[in-house]
Amino acid sequence: MPIDVEKVRGQELEPTTFEWNDKDVILYALGLGVGVGASPVDPGVLQYTYENQLKVIPTFGVVPTFSCIMGLIGMDGVEINPMMILHGEQNLEVLCDEVPTKCRATNTAKVTEVWDKGKGAVLVVETLTKDDAGKPIFRNEYKIFVRGEGGFGGESGPPPGNKPPDRAADFKVETPTLEHQAIIYRLSGDRNPLHIDPQMAAMVGFERPILHGLCTYGNVGRAVIEACCGNDPTKFKGLDARFASPVIPGETIVTEIWKESDTEVIVKANVKGRGIDVVKNAKATISV
């Protein structure tokens, strides 16, 4: 069997190190689409793009772990076709007060669960990113869906939560993207050809290259910061989200937010025009 559940569950991935500086932080922001549809001298743009007043969009916390997660392919007990992988869910927790604009960090990672979804398997991978002094910066939980690898008689995992309440959203934020947004985003590390190569996209059934799930994720985070954190990214402490459908670069992401408490909001996102949900069952955490 291509996924040997007993071998894989609990297995640690190879630790990786990752260094970032202001250039990486700015490139990540530009990759999400900061500056698109906004004035380039808007303080909300400059705080993410100008090194003299730079703040990190905290969803950057997924970036350092990327090389680590790549270790899934080819780990002992995993023989899967990378083209069959879909990013199912992401849960980032920011563990520090303010994300540093420059850091050298180490990632450790472990497969915590393997779930059987029938049509596929879900690998749950937890990563922890610490700076060189050992201070925890980010915790991530990836849920990686591997098509065709289910049906092994395992547990299917908990059902999706974070359903929006039965009322209109308290906030609605529109975030435009560029038609070549994925080409910019991929410079932050995820060079999967699905996001740039029309032939590769067609091979897996897409009419054209799709936006990275984590690019959409960062924009949902940015919308929460704008609507619920007074545009102060240091107040954003986490986002647990499920990828329901891909965004096509150039589309406008519409994030709807329901305030549940001072520190928790339920989130859902769709794309303008198509009206399809792209992020569901999502919850963001905020510090007061």
Place this chain on the structure above:
Amino acid sequence: MPIDVEKVRGQELEPTTFEWNDKDVILYALGLGVGVGASPVDPGVLQYTYENQLKVIPTFGVVPTFSCIMGLIGMDGVEINPMMILHGEQNLEVLCDEVPTKCRATNTAKVTEVWDKGKGAVLVVETLTKDDAGKPIFRNEYKIFVRGEGGFGGESGPPPGNKPPDRAADFKVETPTLEHQAIIYRLSGDRNPLHIDPQMAAMVGFERPILHGLCTYGNVGRAVIEACCGNDPTKFKGLDARFASPVIPGETIVTEIWKESDTEVIVKANVKGRGIDVVKNAKATISV
């Protein structure tokens, strides 16, 4: 006197090394505006942004020399205010058949002339970029205008050449830019705050941050490659251009091209709507 002409003329700058790879090459292309106003799956976009079929826009040749040129400020015999510096002219020659997408290079540089323009001085700096094997890749000539430093009784240098012939241009290429184009371009190395900081821009008399002259320059080069090289950047061998007026990010650069011979074209660029010339007295060299 802030520029000691006798000391400065002929003086060599500190050599610098610069490494680049496909990420730098793609980031440069995105900084110029590749992908803006075009389909993201256009082969003309992908050849500059997708590592699997990557070609270098040859005007990238200015990028490796940037740190070297910064050595002008504070060199023996030069005491100038960096805010008084304007980029006057740029002459790049591509010395290799095809610009490598990955390279470790060394730059040497020398001030070859100091001209007296009355209202300012012009420092002419020649740089040579060679790869680690000693193979020449780029030659650049910078003409740096230093406001307020003229009137020392020196030669004023040759008058501008490369006047367009008295007929309509043979080619006209429109190149749109993003309103935050300069914010992307500056990640290629030139972080002068004039291109992002509204207060710094105002201090030197601009209503808002302006586009880097070398960003405009790269777009003029790109227009020549499109119109005269069948979109094959390896045929582009050089561009000698004068910066007449700055482009505001978001403007569309209109490059007009007159074919003089199989290997030489005269070039001029203005911005759509304002009709102001931004690049003048320019000539590009093409291989057949």
